[in-house]
Amino acid sequence: MSTGVSGTVLAAGQVLLALAAALGLGCLGRVLARLLRQPPVIGEIVFGLFAGPAVVLVAHRRTGTAPVLPGAVTEALTVVGHAGLALFLVGVAHELRPRTGRLSRRAVVWVTAGTLVPPVASGLLFAWWVRSSGDPGLRTVAAWPAQLLMICVALTVTAVPVLARILVDRGLTATPAGRLAMTAAIVADAAAWILLAITLGFATGSAGGVVTAVWVVAAGLAVSVLARPVLRLDRVARAAARHPWPAAVVIGTVALGMAAGTEHAGLTGVLGAVLAGLAIPGGSRAGGWAVAVGKVVAAGRLLVPVYFVTAGLRVFAGPLPALSWWAVVLATALAITGKVGGGYLGARLGGLPRREGVRIGVLVNTRGLTEIVLLQTGFTAGLLSPALFVALVVMALVTTVLTGPLLSFAGGSAGEGSSRSRLAGEPARPKP
Template sequence: MTPAVAAHATAALGVFLAVGFLGRGLARRIGQPGVVGEIAFGMLLGPAILGLAGPGARSVLLPDDVLALLRDLGHAGLVLFLVGVAHELRLDAARLRDRAIGWTVLGTLVPSLVAGAALGGWLVRYGPPSLRGTAPAGAFVLLIALSLAVSAVPVLARILADRNLTTTRAGRLSLTSAALVDAVAWLLLAVVVAVATPGSGAVVSAVVVLVAGTLAATLGRRLLKSARAERLCARWPWAVAVVLGVGVLQAADVAESEGLTAIFGAFVVGLMIPPTSPHWDAPVRRVSTLGLWLVPVFFIATGLTIWRASGGIPWLLALVATALAVLSKIGGGYVSGRLGGEERAEALRVGVMLNTRGLTEIVLLQVGYSAGVLTSGLYLALLVTAVATTSMTGPLLSLIDRRRRTAPAPAPAKDERIGAAG
């Protein structure tokens, strides 16, 4: 890398970070999660403005060598951020004994998978080649099903905290269910990548890495819970954060080289970290925060690549995918919540919360696009779904609260009226 390229990349990085900061600020000002602004500004608005300026302007402002460097940096930021996501997937054993958890997970996972599989099957059978692509049908259908089934645990946790819902019944139920659903989704995503990878030994290699990673996460968690590890973490949190960051990037590279996605390597390291240890929270937070600041770089660099390869957003497909995502997730969450014993407002609130897809769906789409499973047009259509479902969470929760406050009190039973009259 020449000094000129390094200087150009540094200047572009500053612009990318400023765009991300602006997007986050505007989104929060209108009551939306910051990631919505980052996606809208990074993947949609920024590339659209450069596209209007013409290909000549893009090649001058962001030549291929600079864009490739920024894309790698953004990808590294995403991997670092996902350590915190994996660390958030902490499941309280006491919560798992709640029968409503099982109903909610089934009710939000199964209908969404079926709806996504139906959409994927329709595209396999009737979709134009520009949207269908050439990926194996199984990997193609499963990835679309997963994109509709996931919930964004980090974004959901932030929404719950902003609304003081974290300790409520609906908040605990939705966050625990989202963690379980996403755990299933990440495992199935490894299957998608293995099936889509050319070569007869790809699936076997991916399965071996998957099993080895699971065992490594289990063993690593036991080692990191030791008293010596706790003392080191408490005494040198910054040094531990550096070692953790380097280890995450190395694990991501190993996973990708063995036929799985780099995301899996980040999750293995994140799951190694003891979830209940207060000493490990600071290093994880520092690594994840660095990644969070670099995520806009990932959005913009990916958006430029996607827009350059696509013919625009297929809006009809985006509308159909969004409708299926909303109906399956909110409807399934409401029905399963009622079956689990929740009252109507709480069951509806849980369904709305789990409809938040945010960055989790974006990661799945990026993995699918990088593996050749998704075309650029389909990527953009499902990106619209991720933004739309995340954006509607706050307004729908506010609407439920308003309707509950203004609803008339239930009429007293007949015997109560008679007793009052007597």
Template sequence: MITLPHSLAQAAHVAAVLVVVLLLALAGRAAARRLRQPEVIGEITVGLLAGPTVLHLLGPGTFDVLLPGPVLEILKSVAKAGLVLFLVGIAHRLALPASGPDRRAGGWVAAGALFPPLLAGVLLAWYVVAGGDAAVRGDAPLPAFVLMVAVTLSITAVPVMARILADRGMSTSAAGRLALSAAVVIDAVGWLLCMLAVSLGSGSFAGFVRSLSALAVAGLCALTVRYALRTPAAHRLFVQRPRTAAVLLGAVALTVALGVEHLGMTAILPAALVGLAIPAGAGTAWERPVRTLTRAGNALVPAFFVSTGITVLAHGFARVSWGLLAATVLLACAGKGGGGYLGARLGGRPHRTALEIAVLMNARGLTELIVLQAGLAAGVLTAPLVLALTVMALVTTAATGPLLGLLHRAGTEPALAPKALATEGSPR
């Protein structure tokens, strides 16, 4: 849930930290551009390195003074709010009648990018168990361990993919629409499977049932939002007072997303559902308020990457073997890339579009890290395995930009659409 400052001094502390975080993200984006990487890769890398670097250089005592627990929680709340607003705008673009993804093709892409990676995760779990290293295997029940590892290889990061698509002007391309819509479905299924794995590890199915209930609530809230926005009163408000409408729409999106998260589901899915529920169409009354939301969210998305990254590697991890690292990366790439390509082809997409989709589905980013944190906190995953999976997430996400560029240079990438989010406050 959202955490608010308790005093003026704490609010000033949060503001100062937020400025530093955004400056770090700016530096990360600049470094990524020089390396010809998507800018979001720089933001993720800076976020992951910020915590361990500052902790190592200054020590735990000074680190806690600069970033005490309450301030970090407020920073996370601000970043989460920005992510929700950004995803509302991204999902709304998927609802445009002229650019909505084909449902049949989207279903095949989602299936292809979900089931083969799950199988690859089962193979990785078998590799770990067969290796006999107790430090990597841990002592979680075998069904919980296998399912959690399978989930970690099936994740595709909606926020990271959305940023990559925006950076490359692919938000309205055939590959971009299909990949992002499939990623939303995979995120929902993956989160449910993650909760099931945690439940199996604890011996209780209460968390899984709670997540199913939260998913139902999210769908009901989205339908309510869609019905309310189609009323004449809502239309007049959006036409006559677009800024007020944007504030109200943002408040509704935050309430739904954070409320559903409190019930046991990630805030990403309900935010996307609210965006899809907003009526779409060129020149409609809802377009201007949605653009305002996207600008506000886009400005705060770097804080999500940095603040989340601070908590991921801010404590030491055990050493991990090169064999485990190689197996993790290879199985992850084979499962997502091969499955995404196969799904796109079965969905009737041409070879070049299927290649783009295969590359995009391998972008895992911080959604992967959130799942890893859940598995580590529940005792289902161990520190060495989390480190290997973190490296895998960085490698597969960092490879997305160069591979897309390679497809473009080879003449296999169709002409990119104009940068769709440039008019919505994107800094690129």
């Protein structure tokens, strides 16, 4: 009996120690990212993902013959990391509602099309290169249509949370460029989540998997749409405002339950969390739910670094994958061309000036957390090889890191030429 108790205490101590180390890495990454004037999530991603190979090298484990951490510890960290990610994605989905306001319909349509169509074309081109390159390290045993869709999704994403933070830091939230970029990013991410579910259906290699994915997404969206009017009722919203902590517990529990449900259906838990977030009223109709969602997101944000650490351990637990520099260079070049070029072209076709077009293209090129989550999901499902996963992670980090410098070069702040264009649907204001 005493041996069993001592073993349980030892295992709990190992889990707590590993958890503290993962949270410490996330904190250190955020501090260094701020010093380098980068979004804090960049530091969390880099320190978390590459903690895996660091542990492998320190432990002299290049052959992958023994676990880096005890299995129970790794499993516990994985559960904690996925729970944190699900809670954080509730807030991401809560923001996935275009707010066009007084923006012109023409500008919104063209910028959104520019944010979606050229990146998909870039993804198709990169997928063709992966298939024709002959590099076995980039191929997987998954069905080719599933890998093709996964690559297209990877080059289509814009990270809404990171973009929102950049807009606030630069004072661009209320400008036409900022609002158009955010609207296009929201539509692109919503499309990416739906495509990801269909891609995971293709990954099963049968038509039944695709049908299941479509039904799960359709049912989840229906539940979200039906639940929102109930949550908007004055009595319900006032109760949430008076008791934010219980409301946050309910939201978190439902999100984790839906994440487990979509995972059980053969898709990904992040989809369930996103669907849960979509059910919560947003904007001016959010009522008392905004505070509760904020508490859920804060808990998720605290635990998200654990997700990156476990993702890194999973990728680098075996022999270190050979990095294909050609894949890195081509993926990065096509990602930048598709997003920056597409955003610029869409803005110009929408009637915006050149500088606004450049600014929008640079903003929608931000990837960050959303990209890493989608890539990790594709890797776990066997749609991305370790080498291709690493190449796309490097692409995501490079494009996000470049956002700040490129935005500065394009005059990307509220006081640097971010005029409010009539063509964006807002009247010009006379100078004082």
